[in-house]
Each structure stands twice: as C-alpha cells, then as structure tokens.
Amino acid sequence: MKPVRVLVAPDAFKSSLSATEAARHLAVGIATASADCTTxxxxxxxxxxxxxxxxxxxxxxxxxxIVTGALGYPVPASWAAHNGTAYVEVAQGPARTTYPSTPG
Incomplete structure (x- = not known):
C-alpha cells in the first residue's frame, strides 16, 4: 500500500492551544492511530x-x-519582524477581550 502523508494545518484553539500545539497533538494522534501515515x-x-x-x-x-490597552492600562504584547516588515497582532493590545479590573 502507498504511504499516506497527512497535512496537519490547524489554527489556534482560542484560549486553550496555540496553532503549533494543536498541530503537534493532532500529528501525535494520527501517528498513534496509523503507523502507515506520516504527518x-x-x-x-x-x-x-x-x-x-x-x-x-x-x-x-x-x-x-508593553502597550496601552483600550481601557488605558498597560498590557503585555508581542510583535514580530521579518525581512524589514513588522507584524502586530492587534488582539494582544487595544482589541483584547479581557482586562484587569484595576490597572497594574
């Protein structure tokens, strides 16, 4: 039988697994279920x-x-740089959905 290659390309599972973690867990599950598959x-x-x-x-x-969030509080954020381009994930800063009840 021809070997099967499986592309594992998930997005993040919000507030539980990053896309990288989800891909790893799915790949392990596939390998466990079928030794004939490569991922x-x-x-x-x-x-x-x-x-x-x-x-x-x-x-x-x-x-x-640290950036200023929508409520004026400082919040941690990350950004990435590659080949002279900066990438900002707005969900980490002003558009965050959770905030502390008091600053700090």
Whole structure:
C-alpha cells in the first residue's frame, strides 16, 4: 500500500492551544492511530490570535513590549519582524477581550 502523508494545518484553539500545539497533538494522534501515515505540521493563522506565533515559527524574530490597552492600562504584547516588515497582532493590545479590573 502507498504511504499516506497527512497535512496537519490547524489554527489556534482560542484560549486553550496555540496553532503549533494543536498541530503537534493532532500529528501525535494520527501517528498513534496509523503507523502507515506520516504527518507534515503546518500551523496556520487567520491574522488574529496566534498569528505572531506562526510567523515566529516561519523565521520572524519575536519582540515583547508593553502597550496601552483600550481601557488605558498597560498590557503585555508581542510583535514580530521579518525581512524589514513588522507584524502586530492587534488582539494582544487595544482589541483584547479581557482586562484587569484595576490597572497594574
């Protein structure tokens, strides 16, 4: 029988697994279920949560900083740089969906 290659290309599972973690777990599950399969892990992102992590995996340099969130509080955020282009994941800064009840 011809060997089967399986492309594992998940997006992040919001608030539980990054795209990279999801790809790894899925690949392990496939390998466990079928020894005849080989997997190719290729985590993806749609531009929202998890995009910076996928860009880092593709060779972008990750930077950490503090930005001002929508409520005026400082919040941690990351951005990536690759080949002279900066990538910002807005979900980490002004568009965050959770905030502390008090600054700090």
């Amino acid at each position: 190719v892990e290729c985590p993806i992102a749609d531009g929202g949560e998890g995009t910076i992590a996928v860009l880092e995996r593709l060779g972008a340099h990750l930077h950490h900083t």
